[in-house]
Amino acid sequence: MATPHTPPAAGDLTPELLGAPEWSDRMVAAAGIPMYDIPFLTLGGGIGSFVTLDYLRVYGVPTSQMRVVSNIDHPWQTYEFLTRCSQIPRPERIRSDSSSRPDNLWGFPSYALEEAWKEKNPAYLLQIATEPILNDYWTPRAGTVFENLEREAKRIAYWDMLVKGQVRMVRRRSGGGYFTVVTPPEGTAQTKRIVFRSRFVHIALGYPGLKFLPDLQEFRQKYGDYQHVVNAYEPHEQVYEFLKTRPGTVVVRGGGIVASRVLQRLFDDREKFRLQTQIVHIFRTFVTGSHGPSLRNRRKGGDGWAYQGFNYPKSVWGGQLKAEMRRLEGPERAQKYKEMGGTNTPFRRRWQEQMRAGREGGYYHAVQGTVERVEPAADGRMMSYVRSKDGTVREPVSDYIIDCTGLEADIAEHRVFADLLRHGGAYRNPVGRLEVERHFEIKGTASGDGALYASGSATLGGYFPGVDTFLGLQIAAQEIADDLARRGFCRRMGPLRSTSQWFKWALNKPV
Amino acid sequence: MVPTLIGRIQTRLFLLATVGVVITALIVPVLPGLTGPLSQDYLTGFSVLAAVAVLGVLWELLYHFLMQFRWEKDWPTLFGLLTLVPEGLLLLFLLRSGAIGSVIDPVPPASAFWTQFVVVWICVWLVANGPMRVPFIRWRFRGGRVL
Numbered sequence: 094m095a096t097p098h099t100p101p102a103a104g105d106l107t108p109e110l111l112g113a114p115e116w117s118d119r120m121v122a123a124a125g126i127p128m129y130d131i132p133f134l135t136l137g138g139g140i141g142s143f144v145t146l147d148y149l150r151v152y153g154v155p156t157s158q159m160r161v162v163s164n165i166d167h168p169w170q171t172y173e174f175l176t177r178c179s180q181i182p183r184p185e186r187i188r189s190d191s192s193s194r195p196d197n198l199w200g201f202p203s204y205a206l207e208e209a210w211k212e213k214n215p216a217y218l219l220q221i222a223t224e225p226i227l228n229d230y231w232t233p234r235a236g237t238v239f240e241n242l243e244r245e246a247k248r249i250a251y252w253d254m255l256v257k258g259q260v261r262m263v264r265r266r267s268g269g270g271y272f273t274v275v276t277p278p279e280g281t282a283q284t285k286r287i288v289f290r291s292r293f294v295h296i297a298l299g300y301p302g303l304k305f306l307p308d309l310q311e312f313r314q315k316y317g318d319y320q321h322v323v324n325a326y327e328p329h330e331q332v333y334e335f336l337k338t339r340p341g342t343v344v345v346r347g348g349g350i351v352a353s354r355v356l357q358r359l360f361d362d363r364e365k366f367r368l369q370t371q372i373v374h375i376f377r378t379f380v381t382g383s384h385g386p387s388l389r390n391r392r393k394g395g396d397g398w399a400y401q402g403f404n405y406p407k408s409v410w411g412g413q414l415k416a417e418m419r420r421l422e423g424p425e426r427a428q429k430y431k432e433m434g435g436t437n438t439p440f441r442r443r444w445q446e447q448m449r450a451g452r453e454g455g456y457y458h459a460v461q462g463t464v465e466r467v468e469p470a471a472d473g474r475m476m477s478y479v480r481s482k483d484g485t486v487r488e489p490v491s492d493y494i495i496d497c498t499g500l501e502a503d504i505a506e507h508r509v510f511a512d513l514l515r516h517g518g519a520y521r522n523p524v525g526r527l528e529v530e531r532h533f534e535i536k537g538t539a540s541g542d543g544a545l546y547a548s549g550s551a552t553l554g555g556y557f558p559g560v561d562t563f564l565g566l567q568i569a570a571q572e573i574a575d576d577l578a579r580r581g582f583c584r585r586m587g588p589l590r591s592t593s594q595w596f597k598w599a600l601n602k603p604v
Numbered sequence: 605m606v607p608t609l610i611g612r613i614q615t616r617l618f619l620l621a622t623v624g625v626v627i628t629a630l631i632v633p634v635l636p637g638l639t640g641p642l643s644q645d646y647l648t649g650f651s652v653l654a655a656v657a658v659l660g661v662l663w664e665l666l667y668h669f670l671m672q673f674r675w676e677k678d679w680p681t682l683f684g685l686l687t688l689v690p691e692g693l694l695l696l697f698l699l700r701s702g703a704i705g706s707v708i709d710p711v712p713p714a715s716a717f718w719t720q721f722v723v724v725w726i727c728v729w730l731v732a733n734g735p736m737r738v739p740f741i742r743w744r745f746r747g748g749r750v751l
């Protein structure tokens with residue numbers, strides 16, 4: 094007797110669909126999945142989707158031609174969550190510079206001009222004119238960015254284009270274009286899935302996932318302790334609250350900007366609440382001074398850190414390094430990434446001051462080392478086994494461990510990317526992420542007259558390195574918008590139209 | 605904008621030909637120390653502007669070379685302002701020494717020269733640090749290339 098065969102409920106993915114790299118309209122219809130036509134679809138709904146829609150709206154595309162599928166309600170939601178966890182609440186200043194304005198594609202007036210005007214503070218102008226020589230880089234408050242994003246989102250009618258849902262996959266359509274399968278929120282649709290049929294799709298799903306340091310992951314799982322070993326990207330206020338109740342020791346791991354932020358919070362609290370907190374800071378790579386391949390390529394460093402204003406050298410976003418990278422392929426490109434990448438943090442006078450005080454006061458200890466394992470100590474706290482390059486073994490005991498390494502998971506951990514690599518023709522670049530063209534079309538995924546684009550961290554390793562930043566997402570958006578103009582989807586933007594659109598932005602008039 | 609070599613040169617020439625020309629046209633009648641007929645003064649003013657452009661191309665080569673020693677391969681805003689000092693001094697010296705005095709004759713007095721030079725320089729610097737991005741949305745991502 095044949096095994097009973099329950100057909101999948103109408104409106105869900107069928108084995109036929111799952112197995113086929115290319116779908117026809119008939120196949121989708123046969124599965125009973127409702128299909129919606131929309132020429133341009135962007136997936137993710139974070140900053141990357143937002144700036145792309147912003148460009149296209151300013152280029153003149155009406156909202157009726159575009160949709161954004163997202164699991165969040167407003168574009169800065171994920172970014173705000175991550176910055177808040179990593180100790181950048183709205184009044185604090187972010188990393189990127191004054192003219193990285195995701196809410197204004199011209200970058201003029203810059204955030205410094207705006208904050209100087211609003212707060213009647215000309216000192217910002219002096220700082221911006223003398224950065225980074227006489228001053229630290231001027232960077233905007235997180236709150237300034239969010240308020241402006243909200244203003245711009247309203248101006249371009251962002252919410253008219255938003256469709257809530259979880260993106261499941263993108264597949265090529267026979268005859269050209271793509272199908273995007275979306276799982277709508279429960280109770281909002283008749284079927285389990287819906288499908289969008291589009292000529293153009295843009296993927297901006299942000300981080301495929303955040304990865305924990307393996308030894309910390311092991312500790313968490315083995316001892317079921319998710320309270321004392323934390324990742325800086327997850328909510329961890331309990332650490333700071335605990336330290337207010339009694340003296341404690343914290344191990345901080347990582348040498349990037351998130352470690353700087355967490356240290357600042359620990360130092361600030363220490364000062365504000367007169368705490369006794371001891372800090373052990375473990376760098377896997379301990380930078381002792383300027384470093385680099387040649388006299389003309391030396392990055393500043395010291396006390397463990399590599400110093401750099403932004404996550405890549407500044408000319409990556411428009412100058413010499415951008416032009417150079419654009420020409421490199423394969424191993425040469427990977428090599429260049431190695432040279433200028435690596436973990437780094439900005440040199441900020443306030444942070445330097447706090448660390449110096451900490452070293453002198455004997456409550457901030459920075460060491461080089463690799464953590465071999467973490468175990469519960471006899472007194473119920475945690476002991477880290479740290480081996481340094483010179484063979485020294487240290488065993489600091491702490492109340493908390495904060496992982497600030499910000500490791501990103503492999504792109505294949507995200508279902509949509511895994512599906513693209515498996516069925517969509519996409520492949521990996523020399524750094525292991527999605528290989529994209531100079532105009533951010535995902536290589537190998539063309540389908541008839543359609544195109545599939547991607548921007549953000551998933552595309553790191555391409556011809557343009559600064560992808561996972563506001564300005565990088567805007568550079569990608571401009572390349573994409575210009576490519577769409579070449580393909581006849583919208584008009585190219587010339588100086589006159591740009592100027593008139595800028596006035597609309599300035600007056601907060603709809604595009 | 606973080607410049608490339610070709611971008612620097614193009615931006616300089618473009619801004620001098622636009623902002624520089626407009627400012628020179630406005631400022632020449634009120635420059636201190638010029639005594640010739642207005643047409644003569646204009647000839648002098650625009651000749652100085654042209655000299656800033658031509659010499660400037662050479663200066664840009666030097667700046668580009670110096671930039672190579674910066675890890676970030678950038679050119680801070682402040683440098684763009686302060687370079688007016690060596691450029692102005694050299695140009696004035698060349699005028700006075702007669703090296704290009706045969707092209708620009710009569711040589712403007714120092715007061716007229718510096719007024720025009722500094723005002724034009726600051727206006728170009730201000731436009732390059734912001735408003736330029738309004739009509740030219742690709743300029744800042746292409747190292748300052750206009751073409």
Ligand SMILES: Cc1cc2nc3c(=O)[nH]c(=O)nc-3n(C[C@H](O)[C@H](O)[C@H](O)COP(=O)(O)OP(=O)(O)OC[C@H]3O[C@@H](n4cnc5c(N)ncnc54)[C@H](O)[C@@H]3O)c2cc1C
Binds near residue numbers: 137172299300549
């Ligand atoms: C702590 C921190 C600080 C940073 N600071 C700066 C800074 O100062 N300056 C700067 O320029 N850059 C900064 N960045 C980098 C970068 O600009 C931001 O992370 C930015 O938010 C990236 O935009 P994105 O669109 O790629 O990703 P996100 O903004 O994260 O958006 C992607 C969205 O896709 C959604 N999504 C994922 N999968 C699915 C799915 N299957 N279906 C539906 N939706 C899905 C996610 O929920 C997410 O909201 C920072 C990053 C971090 C983590």
